[in-house]
Amino acid sequence: MDDKNDDLSSSEEEIGSDELLAADDLRLPVEANILVRLHAMRAWLGRRYRESGLEVGNAALNLQDVARATDDLTRSRRRAVEREALLQSAQRTLVAAQRHQNAYEEARELLEDCVAHTTIGDRLLVEYYLALEERLQALDSPTDTPWIEAMQDVLHRVEQVGTPGEDEE
Numbered sequence: 001m002d003d004k005n006d007d008l009s010s011s012e013e014e015i016g017s018d019e020l021l022a023a024d025d026l027r028l029p030v031e032a033n034i035l036v037r038l039h040a041m042r043a044w045l046g047r048r049y050r051e052s053g054l055e056v057g058n059a060a061l062n063l064q065d066v067a068r069a070t071d072d073l074t075r076s077r078r079r080a081v082e083r084e085a086l087l088q089s090a091q092r093t094l095v096a097a098q099r100h101q102n103a104y105e106e107a108r109e110l111l112e113d114c115v116a117h118t119t120i121g122d123r124l125l126v127e128y129y130l131a132l133e134e135r136l137q138a139l140d141s142p143t144d145t146p147w148i149e150a151m152q153d154v155l156h157r158v159e160q161v162g163t164p165g166e167d168e169e
Contacts (some may be wrong), residue, residue, distance in 0.1 A: 010094045022047040028161055034122055038115070041125065045108045045154070050100035052150070059094035066090040096146040103150030107132065125162040129155065 020026070021036075022043035030047065066086045114128040132155050136148065 005058070018043040018046075026161065032122060032158050033118060037125060038120070041111060041157065042108075044157050044161070045104060045111065047103040048150075050109060052097060052104050055097040056094065057103050059090070059097040063087070063090040063094050098121075098145035099144060100150045103147045103155070103163065106135070107151065107154040110135070125158055129158045129162065132158065 018039075021040040024044075026040060028040065067090075069086075102110075111128055111132055114124060114131060118124050118127045132151060136151055136155075140149070142148075
């Protein structure tokens with residue numbers, strides 16, 4: 001019985017640890033190990049991906065609600081224009097949420113590529129940061145604002161949890 005309790009408390013501690021490491025206001029001590037920094041990055045990316053998934057779901061439900069509600073409107077020309085505007089707005093919201101989620105998934109995959117191809121050390125998050133910047137610069141559509149916003153959010157997070165620079169010490 002004690003083994004099950006130990007397993008439960010260990011998994012609860014890990015979940016609590018992930019929540020702490022995923023917090024937006026996380027401040028790691030200067031001496032924090034690169035593995036802690038990497039874990040914080042992974043936990044944050046996982047949280048942001050899940051949150052963006054909820055945004056996608058909410059936007060899809062909203063689009064569905066708007067489509068149903070606008071079907072009930074009378075078919076006057078003015079009502080048809082209002083209906084179309086509501087539908088387009090809901091569709092734009094859904095696409096933006098999907099682009100956010102795609103960006104966080106892409107950032108997660110890029111982090112794992114960096115982990116696989118870079119020695120885990122102080123340069124790991126620097127290499128990741130540079131790879132993210134490269135992706136942003138190579139962007140086909142500079143008007144993809146939701147994707148750009150999410151990637152800039154990831155860059156900010158890398159700056160936040162990355163190894164402090166010499167000027168900070």
